[in-house]
Amino acid sequence: MNTLTITQKKITTYSSVPTIEQLQTVHHQIAPYIHRTPILTSQSINAMANANLFFKCENFQKIGAFKMRGAACAALALSEGEIARGLATHSSGNHAQAVAKSAQNLKTKAYIVMPSNAPEIKQKATASYGAEVILCEPTLAARESTLAEVVARTGATFIHPYDNYNVIAGQSTCAKELIEDSPILDAIIAPIGGGGLMSGTCLAARYFSPLTKVYGAEPVAVNDAYRSFKSGQIEENTTTDTIADGLKTNTCQKTFDIMKTHLEDIFTVSEIEIVQAMRIIWERMKIIIEPSCAVPLAAILKHPEPFTGKKVGVILTGGNVDLSNLPFTKL
Amino acid sequence: MNTLTITQKKITTYSSVPTIEQLQTVHHQIAPYIHRTPILTSQSINAMANANLFFKCENFQKIGAFKMRGAACAALALSEGEIARGLATHSSGNHAQAVAKSAQNLKTKAYIVMPSNAPEIKQKATASYGAEVILCEPTLAARESTLAEVVARTGATFIHPYDNYNVIAGQSTCAKELIEDSPILDAIIAPIGGGGLMSGTCLAARYFSPLTKVYGAEPVAVNDAYRSFKSGQIEENTTTDTIADGLKTNTCQKTFDIMKTHLEDIFTVSEIEIVQAMRIIWERMKIIIEPSCAVPLAAILKHPEPFTGKKVGVILTGGNVDLSNLPFTKL
Numbered sequence: 001m002n003t004l005t006i007t008q009k010k011i012t013t014y015s016s017v018p019t020i021e022q023l024q025t026v027h028h029q030i031a032p033y034i035h036r037t038p039i040l041t042s043q044s045i046n047a048m049a050n051a052n053l054f055f056k057c058e059n060f061q062k063i064g065a066f067k068m069r070g071a072a073c074a075a076l077a078l079s080e081g082e083i084a085r086g087l088a089t090h091s092s093g094n095h096a097q098a099v100a101k102s103a104q105n106l107k108t109k110a111y112i113v114m115p116s117n118a119p120e121i122k123q124k125a126t127a128s129y130g131a132e133v134i135l136c137e138p139t140l141a142a143r144e145s146t147l148a149e150v151v152a153r154t155g156a157t158f159i160h161p162y163d164n165y166n167v168i169a170g171q172s173t174c175a176k177e178l179i180e181d182s183p184i185l186d187a188i189i190a191p192i193g194g195g196g197l198m199s200g201t202c203l204a205a206r207y208f209s210p211l212t213k214v215y216g217a218e219p220v221a222v223n224d225a226y227r228s229f230k231s232g233q234i235e236e237n238t239t240t241d242t243i244a245d246g247l248k249t250n251t252c253q254k255t256f257d258i259m260k261t262h263l264e265d266i267f268t269v270s271e272i273e274i275v276q277a278m279r280i281i282w283e284r285m286k287i288i289i290e291p292s293c294a295v296p297l298a299a300i301l302k303h304p305e306p307f308t309g310k311k312v313g314v315i316l317t318g319g320n321v322d323l324s325n326l327p328f329t330k331l
Numbered sequence: 332m333n334t335l336t337i338t339q340k341k342i343t344t345y346s347s348v349p350t351i352e353q354l355q356t357v358h359h360q361i362a363p364y365i366h367r368t369p370i371l372t373s374q375s376i377n378a379m380a381n382a383n384l385f386f387k388c389e390n391f392q393k394i395g396a397f398k399m400r401g402a403a404c405a406a407l408a409l410s411e412g413e414i415a416r417g418l419a420t421h422s423s424g425n426h427a428q429a430v431a432k433s434a435q436n437l438k439t440k441a442y443i444v445m446p447s448n449a450p451e452i453k454q455k456a457t458a459s460y461g462a463e464v465i466l467c468e469p470t471l472a473a474r475e476s477t478l479a480e481v482v483a484r485t486g487a488t489f490i491h492p493y494d495n496y497n498v499i500a501g502q503s504t505c506a507k508e509l510i511e512d513s514p515i516l517d518a519i520i521a522p523i524g525g526g527g528l529m530s531g532t533c534l535a536a537r538y539f540s541p542l543t544k545v546y547g548a549e550p551v552a553v554n555d556a557y558r559s560f561k562s563g564q565i566e567e568n569t570t571t572d573t574i575a576d577g578l579k580t581n582t583c584q585k586t587f588d589i590m591k592t593h594l595e596d597i598f599t600v601s602e603i604e605i606v607q608a609m610r611i612i613w614e615r616m617k618i619i620i621e622p623s624c625a626v627p628l629a630a631i632l633k634h635p636e637p638f639t640g641k642k643v644g645v646i647l648t649g650g651n652v653d654l655s656n657l658p659f660t661k662l
Binding site for chain 1: 369390391395610613614617618619620650654655657659
């Protein structure tokens with residue numbers, strides 16, 4: 001009876017940390033719009049890491065990244081009237097495509113504000129889902145003011161990439177599947193950008209595998225979450241100079257509060273360590289991953305202590321890279 | 332009773348075209364040494380090709396290529412005395428690693444003759460399986476004479492990469508799995524180098540899915556099999572100038588006779604078409620494949636007639652590429 005109720009429930013707009021029942025509802029309701037991505041293992045990487053790693057392959061997710069989960073959840077929470085007026089966001093990355101695809105799924109419009117220096121390939125990919133791409137100056141202020149104009153003009157609903165409990169709930173389904181499809185995991189590790197994936201991962205682990213320890217991984221160059229975790233209050237990045245383009249953003253109160261409560265630790269790695277780990281995954285696993293998702297493996301290789309001999313889930317967040325501009329020749 | 336007999340039989344040295352029972356025995360006996368690789372599909376590539384494509388992902392095979400199947404089969408056919416004296420081959424590519432790994436599996440030595448200009452990464456990969464790598468001048472004559480010396484000195488058994496019915500039987504297990512794990516296929520397409528994979532694919536289709544048509548694909552630059560198929564007699568390549576480094580070799584009587592009998596047609600593609608198809612697979616499927624395995628998709632996109640609206644199995648042969656030297660920036 002309880003299960004039936006959960007699976008029949010509509011997703012609503014969550015105004016506080018999502019509950020276990022809400023995560024179950026979300027996972028059931030977004031299922032038609034996402035892939036249940038495979039979990040891959042590699043004997044040779046296990047030998048390097050001296051651990052059993054279970055890689056959750058969100059590079060095979062729709063639009064090529066986990067962002068599809070959060071956007072689908074946020075879109076499904078809207079009323080019919082809201083859906084009719086469309087979805088809006090500003091993003092130069094995977095969230096842009098995820099919102100565009102979610103709007104297409106719901107047969108409504110998407111308005112995506114992108115900085116004018118966003119790679120043409122990303123603009124085209126976003127437009128290919130039927131979204132209206134609105135270019136602006138490449139500053140956060142211009143992105144926010146342009147988005148405000150678009151929302152005022154269209155009545156579309158702004159879907160923030162992570163400062164949104166529905167997005168967090170959607171991202172949690174990635175770790176929920178990892179937990180369901182793996183042996184019992186001693187640990188899960190994920191990268192931290194704005195913290196949407198990481199806080200969702202914390203919730204999924206707490207609810208569905210309470211003994212599993214959760215770790216975060218971050219580039220040294222944009223270690224805002226690391227510093228925040230150590231100081232106990234939100235700190236901001238002073239640079240965005242990292243190859244891990246999905247991890248440049250700062251956390252927010254919603255995501256930080258969840259991470260602060262549930263994270264075991266956060267490890268940081270250098271740019272060269274990120275590229276080396278990315279190359280290991282490309283060469284050994286024969287799959288294409290973004291630099292951002294190499295950060296957790298780099299952390300495991302650099303800080304082996306908590307992972308040695310353990311079963312560790314590793315979230316590979318996406319696979320959208322520009323093949324014309326790869327970092328390997330520089331190594 | 333018959334099945335039991337097949338699965339308990341030892342692989343022997345085959346001196347004529349392998350039978351259906353021999354392929355069944357081979358598949359059962361080599362199973363512990365190979366992965367049953369996944370079959371992936373892509374909605375966006377299906378839309379481009381106007382067909383339903385089922386990609387058999389041998390890039391996820393042990394040593395990163397289908398070659399493991401043939402080498403394992405050839406090694407398991409040897410007597411205890413032969414195994415004790417070791418395995419030998421000359422190769423600068425995936426067959427080198429496959430023979431090295433097969434020797435390691437059987438706890439014996441491998442002697443691999445490689446041209447001195449073989450990429451260091453391939454030499455290291457071969458040596459990492461415990462093989463003795465013997466460098467020689469980069470000519471076919473030097474490779475053959477050096478191998479002859481090694482065989483005379485050690486008593487090791489030479490495993491040819493394709494002019495060997497046991498190798499052909501091993502390679503056939505790839506299409507056998509593709510047939511078993513897909514809906515009924517209208518067609519299967521594979522690339523042609525020496526023809527070991529292609530002739531094995533022909534046999535598997537004839538025995539296990541007789542109505543499935545089998546096609547070959549080849550770079551224009553090394554179209555020896557295409558010209559041989561059209562003329563009815565073995566023709567040789569006049570150049571090796573292709574990015575598809577696995578397809579430079581000429582066919583032999585054993586492989587050509589099987590292909591001549593069972594192939595529906597062979598299609599050829601240009602170098603730029605190969606790189607474009609390779610890029611499509613990397614970008615859309617997020618998997619790493621060698622240039623050689625992009626040749627069949629390039630052929631489907633260039634010659635759509637026999638494939639339109641059909642279910643088509645496509646063999647992706649391997650994923651061993653040098654990430655420091657990728658072709659995409661040139662496009």
